[in-house]
Amino acid sequence: xxxxxxxxxxxxxxxxxxxxxxxxxxxxxxxxxxxxxxxxxxxxxxxxxxxxxxxxxxxxxxxxxxxxxxxxxxxxxxxxxxxxxxxxxxxxxxxxxxxxxxxxxxxxxxxxxxxxxxxxxxxxxxxxxxxxxxxxxxxxxxxxxxxxxxxxxxxxxxxxxxxxxxxxxxxxxxxxxxxxxxxxxxxxxxxxxxxxxxxxxxxxxxxxxxxxxxxxxxxxxxxxxxxxxxxxxxxxxxxxxxxxxxxxxxxxxxxxxxxxxxxxxxxxxxxxxxxxxxxxxxxxxxxxxxxxxxxxxxxxxxxxxxxxxxxxxxxxxxxxxxxxxxxxxxxxxxxxxxxxxxxxxxxxxxxxxxxxxxxxxxxxxxxxxxxxxxxxxxxxxxxxxxxxxxxxxxxxxxxxxxxxxxxxxxxxxxxxxxxxxxxxxxxxxxxxxxxxxxxxxxxxx
Numbered sequence: 110x111x112x113x114x115x116x117x118x119x120x121x122x123x124x125x126x127x128x129x130x131x132x133x134x135x136x137x138x139x140x141x142x143x144x145x146x147x148x149x150x151x152x153x154x155x156x157x158x159x160x161x162x163x164x165x166x167x168x169x170x171x172x173x174x175x176x177x178x179x180x181x182x183x184x185x186x187x188x189x190x191x192x193x194x195x196x197x198x199x200x201x202x203x204x205x206x207x208x209x210x211x212x213x214x215x216x217x218x219x220x221x222x223x224x225x226x227x228x229x230x231x232x233x234x235x236x237x238x239x240x241x242x243x244x245x246x247x248x249x250x251x252x253x254x255x256x257x258x259x260x261x262x263x264x265x266x267x268x269x270x271x272x273x274x275x276x277x278x279x280x281x282x283x284x285x286x287x288x289x290x291x292x293x294x295x296x297x298x299x300x301x302x303x304x305x306x307x308x309x310x311x312x313x314x315x316x317x318x319x320x321x322x323x324x325x326x327x328x329x330x331x332x333x334x335x336x337x338x339x340x341x342x343x344x345x346x347x348x349x350x351x352x353x354x355x356x357x358x359x360x361x362x363x364x365x366x367x368x369x370x371x372x373x374x375x376x377x378x379x380x381x382x383x384x385x386x387x388x389x390x391x392x393x394x395x396x397x398x399x400x401x402x403x404x405x406x407x408x409x410x411x412x413x414x415x416x417x418x419x420x421x422x423x424x425x426x427x428x429x430x431x432x433x434x435x436x437x438x439x440x441x442x443x444x445x446x447x448x449x450x451x452x453x454x455x456x457x458x459x460x461x462x463x464x465x466x467x468x469x470x471x472x473x474x475x476x477x478x479x480x481x482x483x484x485x486x487x488x489x490x491x492x493x494x495x496x497x498x499x500x501x502x503x504x505x506x507x508x509x510x511x512x513x514x515x516x517x518x519x520x521x522x523x524x525x526x527x528x529x530x531x532x533x534x535x536x537x538x539x540x541x542x543x544x545x546x547x548x549x550x551x552x553x554x
Contacts, residue, residue: 119216120151124227130162132409144514146179153182160187205230225250228274244278252431280304280524285458288434306520310438311513317413317445332414341418344377348419358425361475363395368484378402416446428454441508447497468500
């Protein structure tokens with residue numbers, strides 16, 4: 110008898126510990142599942158949201174409407190993940206209980222698990238109820254969190270669990286071809302090529318434009334406040350986008366900014382972040398005058414308008430083995446908006462994309478002479494509109510949201526044969542193996 114979990118027209122349960130009320134996860138989760146829902150996949154979304162985000166009722170309502178319009182049922186688990194291991198464990202337990210409850214009450218064709226925590230829960234459900242899962246790895250998390258896995262025993266346990274996540278998944282999504290090749294070559298246990306797909310952090314290229322008078326800034330733009338436009342107009346704008354974290358090399362980044370400001374009176378730094386106070390302290394310590402900087406917090410929906418004012422996007426990142434699985438979202442947005450990246454580290458795939466698009470600067474080292482050379486290039490270089498458009502054209506097939514959604518669709522239809530070319534078709538044959546009925550509690554699955 111075929112388990113209830115394998116019913117061909119069952120839902121796909123997307124599980125993410127990255128709250129979709131935050132800009133990055135909204136961009137990378139909500140936009141993807143909405144696009145897939147409109148292509149015939151019936152998604153449910155389960156997300157872990159910070160309690161202060163859930164208290165913003167207007168934002169919750171906006172996201173709920175976007176999902177509901179695509180027919181997506183959204184369930185949230187409120188939590189504060191900062192702090193104790195006990196609090197994190199309680200959150201994982203609550204998410205696991207919600208996933209199990211969902212499996213009891215609705216046929217599931219697949220769990221789409223974003224990240225390692227969601228993957229572990231999905232693998233547990235696979236063992237209990239036979240529901241297959243897609244492991245959307247989002248990087249090499251064990252090696253990225255060496256603050257948690259610094260000791261040999263926790264690290265060995267973490268790597269053992271990691272291998273199971275890759276081995277037992279029906280399909281795997283990585284952010285880079287480097288990581289995909291590692292998976293295929295057996296770094297986490299041997300897999301078939303066809304079940305592993307690289308889909309980078311994508312940008313909706315339709316939202317970003319390169320104005321005809323680029324590199325001049327679009328003074329007629331209405332979202333950026335007039336006061337900010339006055340500060341940026343006629344300047345060579347260097348941009349830092351996002352939060353302070355262990356991935357970004359802040360000290361050499363600000364050293365490069367200081368050198369550029371010293372060489373070029375028109376240079377100006379625009380920092381788009383929720384951590385304005387922390388950045389202000391770092392800029393003061395580096396000796397960068399407040400008149401040469403603008404700090405702002407902007408919603409992700411407005412990012413295209415703000416990036417239209419940026420000439421150079423700074424992406425100086427840590428270069429470790431864990432970064433083989435990373436691809437910064439900002440890189441796609443820079444290409445789409447006509448911003449030239451200044452790139453260091455992360456992995457060879459990121460810098461190769463900067464090289465392939467013939468856009469920006471690649472730093473081989475962070476020594477002062479290399480930073481000074483980059484600052485001189487920034488001071489002396491003026492791009493053509495053709496060069497900016499070329500970078501956008503070359504990068505779009507890999508980094509655009511539409512391309513990413515197409516790759517997800519192809520992988521899902523390959524992984525869940527029951528989803529026919531015209532969406533959920535109960536008459537479509539399901540190729541999952543027949544297994545005995547499983548019981549979860551009192552409910553037959």
